Amino acid sequence: MRILWRPFGFSRRLLKVENCRITESESLIPLTWTSLIQRLSRAPRIFLLGQRKRFSTMPETETNQRDSELFSPPSDVRGMTKLDRTAFKKTVTIPVLKARKEIVSKLMRSLKRAALQRPGIKRVIEDPEDEESRLIMLDPYKMFTDDSFEKAELSILRQLNVNPQISNYNLELTYENFKSEEILRAVLPEGQDVTSGFSRVGHIAHLNLRDHQLPFKHLIGQVMIDKNPGITSAVNKINIIDNTYRNFQMEVLSGEENMTTKVRENNYTYEFDFSKVYWNPRLSTEHSRITELLKPGDVLFDVFAGVGPFAIPVAKKNCTVFANDLNPESHKWLLHNCKLNKVDQKVKVFNLDGKDFLQGPVREELMQQLGPLSKERKHSVHIVMNLPAKAIEFLSAFKSLLDGQPCSHELLPTVHCYSFSKDANPAKDVQRRAGAVLGISLEACSSVHLVRNVAPNKEMLCITFQIPAAILYKNQTLNLENYEEPPLKRQRTDESLSEEKTQIASIT
Numbered sequence: 001m002r003i004l005w006r007p008f009g010f011s012r013r014l015l016k017v018e019n020c021r022i023t024e025s026e027s028l029i030p031l032t033w034t035s036l037i038q039r040l041s042r043a044p045r046i047f048l049l050g051q052r053k054r055f056s057t058m059p060e061t062e063t064n065q066r067d068s069e070l071f072s073p074p075s076d077v078r079g080m081t082k083l084d085r086t087a088f089k090k091t092v093t094i095p096v097l098k099a100r101k102e103i104v105s106k107l108m109r110s111l112k113r114a115a116l117q118r119p120g121i122k123r124v125i126e127d128p129e130d131e132e133s134r135l136i137m138l139d140p141y142k143m144f145t146d147d148s149f150e151k152a153e154l155s156i157l158r159q160l161n162v163n164p165q166i167s168n169y170n171l172e173l174t175y176e177n178f179k180s181e182e183i184l185r186a187v188l189p190e191g192q193d194v195t196s197g198f199s200r201v202g203h204i205a206h207l208n209l210r211d212h213q214l215p216f217k218h219l220i221g222q223v224m225i226d227k228n229p230g231i232t233s234a235v236n237k238i239n240i241i242d243n244t245y246r247n248f249q250m251e252v253l254s255g256e257e258n259m260t261t262k263v264r265e266n267n268y269t270y271e272f273d274f275s276k277v278y279w280n281p282r283l284s285t286e287h288s289r290i291t292e293l294l295k296p297g298d299v300l301f302d303v304f305a306g307v308g309p310f311a312i313p314v315a316k317k318n319c320t321v322f323a324n325d326l327n328p329e330s331h332k333w334l335l336h337n338c339k340l341n342k343v344d345q346k347v348k349v350f351n352l353d354g355k356d357f358l359q360g361p362v363r364e365e366l367m368q369q370l371g372p373l374s375k376e377r378k379h380s381v382h383i384v385m386n387l388p389a390k391a392i393e394f395l396s397a398f399k400s401l402l403d404g405q406p407c408s409h410e411l412l413p414t415v416h417c418y419s420f421s422k423d424a425n426p427a428k429d430v431q432r433r434a435g436a437v438l439g440i441s442l443e444a445c446s447s448v449h450l451v452r453n454v455a456p457n458k459e460m461l462c463i464t465f466q467i468p469a470a471i472l473y474k475n476q477t478l479n480l481e482n483y484e485e486p487p488l489k490r491q492r493t494d495e496s497l498s499e500e501k502t503q504i505a506s507i508t
């Protein structure tokens with residue numbers, strides 16, 4: 001049993017109340033009280049906690065459940081497929097503390113625990129009854145009566161001459177006050193998974209909706225736009241990436257149709273039409289990992305370059321870059337991005353099939369790089385092959401690539417070839433498949449890096465190895481069965497190799 005003192009113009013009077021928690025139901029206030037409040041109230045939206053507590057009949061468990069729903073949208077939005085923002089209006093009861101306006105900021109410092117913490121809702125509002133006062137919104141889950149203040153808080157209140165009496169304030173929540181997850185949880189069928197996650201690509205939110213979410217797809221898209229500043233278009237992936245150019249087939253759910261966008265990755269800017277080229281924001285770490293391996297003066301051949309996320313950062317390091325993509329749209333944006341990032345003088349751009357690129361421009365350049373003067377050469381040559389579904393097949397292009405040329409064991413190119421694997425031992429699987437294409441065992445002379453988990457039981461990996469001279473030069477008399485790795489000639493090989501070996505160890 002507790003004693004409450006009721007504030008705001010009521011005569012002092014002692015009330016005996018049951019020790020129960022507040023409920024949000026105003027309808028539980030009997031008429032006599034309601035009319036009394038109406039008569040006495042100078043602020044129609046404020047009423048007394050004591051009254052509500054006194055007449056609360058909700059059992060404790062139900063009250064808890066209702067409390068957790070305090071900041072949920074109204075229940076009648078369930079099943080909505082066309083977004084009606086006005087249907088999200090709801091009034092909730094928030095405990096408030098009245099204080100003189102000049103002490104409010106001082107008081108707030110001591111009421112951090114007790115104050116309402118809800119983004120988008122002001123914690124201090126004008127007091128409709130009194131210009132000289134403010135109302136401090138309190139946490140409805142913690143503050144039920146003035147007994148809810150902790151000792152230290154009460155002592156500050158006393159020092160500042162603030163009456164600890166808590167009153168209630170009817171706060172109107174609107175669509176703007178709810179988080180996207182709260183909105184979707186209220187709209188989608190109860191008990192079903194609500195996903196509000198998406199990949200952000202410039203101004204585009206890229207969703208991957210599940211079947212049960214499809215009836216709500218336009219609403220979900222609009223909510224993503226409303227709740228994420230900078231997002232003006234929401235698209236849904238409508239099939240897995242299985243086309244040649246690896247771009248998504250997508251449906252615009254809401255917002256602008258324009259898919260030409262601009263993104264920043266590792267401090268470089270890329271522009272492209274997201275509906276026509278490949279872009280994956282989850283590869284930024286991999287792009288910088290490879291970039292880190294190259295030193296100024298090194299040469300990079302990027303066989304499946306996309307719009308340039310390997311080629312451009314590497315070119316910025318004063319390396320020579322040969323970048324290729326079969327997709328005419330990727331080729332167009334690659335050229336554009338080289339200019340945009342001011343590396344167009346350092347990148348030679350091609351629009352060829354990967355095999356033709358390897359057997360044409362790459363071969364020509366390697367003949368010079370690995371020719372008679374190669375001993376004087378101090379830089380490394382790297383070949384990046386990021387087309388995980390197929391790149392391993394392209395390794396066959398290295399067989400006899402430099403046949404007939406003077407043979408050099410010096411500074412053989414380092415290949416970074418990507419692949420997916422669903423095998424129980426993905427690293428071994430990739431080594432085995434790449435080795436099978438080349439006709440050698442790569443187990444002892446390659447490292448495998450786990451790039452990312454693409455799906456349950458599907459990994460994306462990168463196998464790195466120096467192409468043996470015996471592969472590049474057909475007339476080599478090396479015994480491939482007993483082939484041993486030539487010493488790696490990259491300047492920082494020891495470091496990167498031990499790091500890579502650690503990585504392989506972690507996934508083998």
Ligand SMILES: C[S@@+](CC[C@H](N)C(=O)[O-])C[C@H]1O[C@@H](n2cnc3c(N)ncnc32)[C@H](O)[C@@H]1O
Nearest residue numbers: 244245278304305306325326327330353354386
């Ligand atoms: C997975 S994306 C990688 C793009 C970029 N390297 C990156 O990391 O974001 C593969 C790229 O290979 C291109 N591609 C697909 N088949 C190709 C082929 N046969 N020859 C050359 N490029 C190809 C696609 O157009 C796509 O841009």
